[in-house]
Amino acid sequence: MTKQLLKGNVAIAEAAVRAGLEAYFGYPITPQTELLEHLSARMPELGRVFLQAESEVAAINMLYGALSTGARAMTSSSSPGFSLMQEGLSYIAASDIPGVVVDVMRGGPGLGNILPSQGDYFQVTRSAGHGDYRPIVLAPASVQEAIDFTVLAFDLAEQYRHLVIIALDGLIGQMMEPAELPPMRDINTHRPDWALTGAEGRPKRMISSLYLQAEAQEAVNRRTQARLKIISENETRWIEYMTDDADYLLVGYGSAGRIAYSAVQSARRDGLKVGLLRPQTLWPFPSERLHELAGQVRGCLVVEMNAGQMLDDVRLAVNGRVAVDFFGRMGGIVPMPDEILGAIQQMQHERI
Amino acid sequence: MASDQIHKAIVFAGFGGQGIMFIGQLLAYAAMDHGYHVTWIPSYGPEMRGGTANCFVVVSSDPIGAPVAAYPDVALIFNRPSFDKFEPLVRDGGLLVVNSSLVEQQTAREALDVVRVPATKIASAVGSERLTNAVLLGAMLTVEPILPITAINAALQAHMPAHRRDALAANIDALERGSQHVRKQNPELLNSLSI
Numbered sequence: 001m002t003k004q005l006l007k008g009n010v011a012i013a014e015a016a017v018r019a020g021l022e023a024y025f026g027y028p029i030t031p032q033t034e035l036l037e038h039l040s041a042r043m044p045e046l047g048r049v050f051l052q053a054e055s056e057v058a059a060i061n062m063l064y065g066a067l068s069t070g071a072r073a074m075t076s077s078s079s080p081g082f083s084l085m086q087e088g089l090s091y092i093a094a095s096d097i098p099g100v101v102v103d104v105m106r107g108g109p110g111l112g113n114i115l116p117s118q119g120d121y122f123q124v125t126r127s128a129g130h131g132d133y134r135p136i137v138l139a140p141a142s143v144q145e146a147i148d149f150t151v152l153a154f155d156l157a158e159q160y161r162h163l164v165i166i167a168l169d170g171l172i173g174q175m176m177e178p179a180e181l182p183p184m185r186d187i188n189t190h191r192p193d194w195a196l197t198g199a200e201g202r203p204k205r206m207i208s209s210l211y212l213q214a215e216a217q218e219a220v221n222r223r224t225q226a227r228l229k230i231i232s233e234n235e236t237r238w239i240e241y242m243t244d245d246a247d248y249l250l251v252g253y254g255s256a257g258r259i260a261y262s263a264v265q266s267a268r269r270d271g272l273k274v275g276l277l278r279p280q281t282l283w284p285f286p287s288e289r290l291h292e293l294a295g296q297v298r299g300c301l302v303v304e305m306n307a308g309q310m311l312d313d314v315r316l317a318v319n320g321r322v323a324v325d326f327f328g329r330m331g332g333i334v335p336m337p338d339e340i341l342g343a344i345q346q347m348q349h350e351r352i
Numbered sequence: 353m354a355s356d357q358i359h360k361a362i363v364f365a366g367f368g369g370q371g372i373m374f375i376g377q378l379l380a381y382a383a384m385d386h387g388y389h390v391t392w393i394p395s396y397g398p399e400m401r402g403g404t405a406n407c408f409v410v411v412s413s414d415p416i417g418a419p420v421a422a423y424p425d426v427a428l429i430f431n432r433p434s435f436d437k438f439e440p441l442v443r444d445g446g447l448l449v450v451n452s453s454l455v456e457q458q459t460a461r462e463a464l465d466v467v468r469v470p471a472t473k474i475a476s477a478v479g480s481e482r483l484t485n486a487v488l489l490g491a492m493l494t495v496e497p498i499l500p501i502t503a504i505n506a507a508l509q510a511h512m513p514a515h516r517r518d519a520l521a522a523n524i525d526a527l528e529r530g531s532q533h534v535r536k537q538n539p540e541l542l543n544s545l546s547i
Contacts, residue, residue, distance in 0.1 A: 262417030
């Protein structure tokens with residue numbers, strides 16, 4: 001395969017097709033719409049299901065139904081539309097069925113604007129929807145990662161029978177970069193032993209998220225927590241850049257993470273020993289590694305396109321070992337490497 | 353393939369309809385085919401306000417972090433509002449390529465290299481005002497030869513959608529006319545370039 005110049009949104013859509021996506025349900029919203037647009041042509045061409053729902057509430061519940069049959073299915077949206085999906089996300093998670101949902105984050109709160117943001121960090125990492133669980137959250141920082149994480153999302157979802165959210169900011173969705181698509185996989189027609197396939201000739205199966213007895217509900221909660229523990233032990237992913245000798249550590253994901261990478265290069269040219277940790281999974285979060293690195297640096301600087309959300313997770317991980325500062329831009333403004341460099345210099349000045 | 357060490361942030365700015373997005377993508381395709389790292393992003397920030405359309409292309413011999421730059425290395429200015437917006441932002445020592453058919457304004461900044469090309473007029477002579485974008489790109493690559501113009505021609509051949517292929521020859525012509533204009537004004541470039 002050779003590299004193609006691909007837009008992030010289109011790349012995710014085509015990667016999903018090649019990963020064996022059988023059904024897509026969605027509703028258009030900027031800056032995510034190219035994803036839906038690509039699938040509106042590709043899925044019918046392949047004889048697969050593309051359905052533009054009447055709303056995001058409908059789309060997520062259509063997804064719930066399709067997933068219950070054991071099919072590879074997904075939906076996608078952007079922040080306000082993703083909010084509308086919260087109830088369905090929680091039901092899917094509580095039903096122990098594998099699901100993939102893409103959130104191309106835009107400025108908020110409210111309708112906000114169509115510009116890139118990372119304002120949904122709390123929403124995606126704490127528990128998408130109500131209840132007491134965490135979805136797996138993948139945060140790509142390039143078009144290639146967006147492709148790779150789409151394929152990974154389906155595999156992780158099925159391996160753990162768990163909800164996976166691909167959370168990217170609008171910049172990654174709108175950007176074109178050379179990237180390589182995976183080969184076309186056959187659709188997996190095998191249906192797992194929990195799937196609703198019609199009970200003729202076998203005992204009935206049931207998918208539900210309703211447990212009226214406290215003991216039964218707690219047993220489900222315990223099972224979920226046990227699964228989350230296994231996931232956090234095995235699926236925490238991150239990238240490090242020049243952390244070996246770093247005096248200061250930048251922490252950023254998605255676009256903020258790749259812009260922080262440029263800031264590290266500028267800082268190094270100025271003789272400042274700066275490194276970067278870029279979480280690829282926002283949940284599970286690379287807390288242990290951060291705690292370790294906090295023991296060898298003089299300060300951490302968290303960079304986000306929000307008012308400071310992952311900042312909480314970094315502070316929990318660092319647990320007071322070293323000062324944690326924050327640099328963020330909001331409202332759809334993309335931070336520039338020079339601004340981040342300025343924040344590093346200020347931190348160095350204040351924390352000598 | 354790409355052996356030279358380069359890192360250039362280039363902004364293309366003009367009205368919607370002037371082919372800003374396409375010409376940026378064309379440079380991105382050529383850079384990719386040449387083996388460089390490249391990113392392209394459409395006007396996707398507060399700069400969307402004020403009637404300008406723009407896109408950012410970063411071409412680099414190394415993996416690219418920021419796909420944007422506060423102070424771009426090169427700006428291709430298609431109209432007056434874009435001049436007002438980006439002329440102050442191009443970094444010192446950077447290059448300003450101005451469509452002088454629509455922009456009379458002169459820069460007061462001495463630290464900039466400035467190339468003024470009557471691109472819309474040249475494009476009309478080639479066949480259509482819509483080729484303004486190719487004229488300006490040809491001019492830019494003649495002063496700032498990060499890729500040979502032949503690489504752009506090859507990218508046009510390889511990536512132009514089927515329904516636009518009738519415009520292929522005119523685009524190649526427009527790129528060359530933009531380059532010629534710059535070489536005529538700056539004869540010293542004739543010797544240093546292998547176009």
